[in-house]
Amino acid sequence: MPEGNILHRIARVHGQWLVGRSFTADSPQGRFSAGARHLSGRRLVSVDAHGKHLFHLFEGGVRLHLHLGLFGHLRHFRSRAPPPSAACRLRLASPQVTLHLAGPQACELLGPEEEAQLRSRLGQDPLRPDASPSRAFEALRRGRIPLAAALLDQERIAGVGNILRAEALFLARLPPLRPASELRLADFERLWEALRLLMEDAARDGRIVTPHAPPAPWETPGKRREDRFSVYDRAGQPCPRCATPISRVTLAGRGLFFCPGCQTPHGHTASVARRKVMEHAPKT
């Protein structure tokens, strides 16, 4: 379910509503009972997101590491919470706020050096204020794999998932299958900026919505899922920018969506040139 923007959103919500409170913890599902006992009664000191990982620091130096994986789900309740589902791995309850965690890939207590080691393996996170774009540029260009594959490698850039990859490459007009080592600085700068914009909007609004402009005549208004994206999960449908049918290829076992019409090696300059020609064309 979540890409990095969702984790940052959760961290912000927890920072506002959970930090400073003490919680009773338990594990209805049972697989985190020992950890929950250790957390119970402690005050939450801080919350931090890095990529798709969440780090909660409780008083006494107790560190909780969460990763939602593909299925993980967090629910928040004010005042009265419903009974937890049988799959609820961790419940944190206070008089004002209750949290239910189900299906996480990771829910564990870490020592300080374990946490540091984990964090040191994560790449630059576009949503973190301490992110270094030049280090991200370096990391992306290492090795000889397609740019689209490098973007999902959390040790190069942290927080990008399959949707953000597709939408950011589309916004930056970059061909996803070109070797990452051939990425030029100007292309990277467009890509980084697209990631930052998409992720910041999505962290604030709670969902990824791409500003695909202009509104195309073949698009019908609606709230169905596919309307939120320009290329992700839209194989065969017309590109909102150039109307070429969107492609889907399988790369490293996962679907990659892109527009073969305008995500071309020099798609950016080519389309700018085309627009200039249009501007100077005689009016009809």
Add this chain to the structure above:
DNA sequence: CAAAAATGCTGAC
């Protein structure tokens, strides 16, 4: 009801 799929990651070939 059952089945399938999903924005992720790991460990074993």
Add this chain to the structure above:
DNA sequence: TCAGCCTTTTTGT
């Protein structure tokens, strides 16, 4: 590269 993890939602009988 593939199965497995594990939950929720959507789709199909």
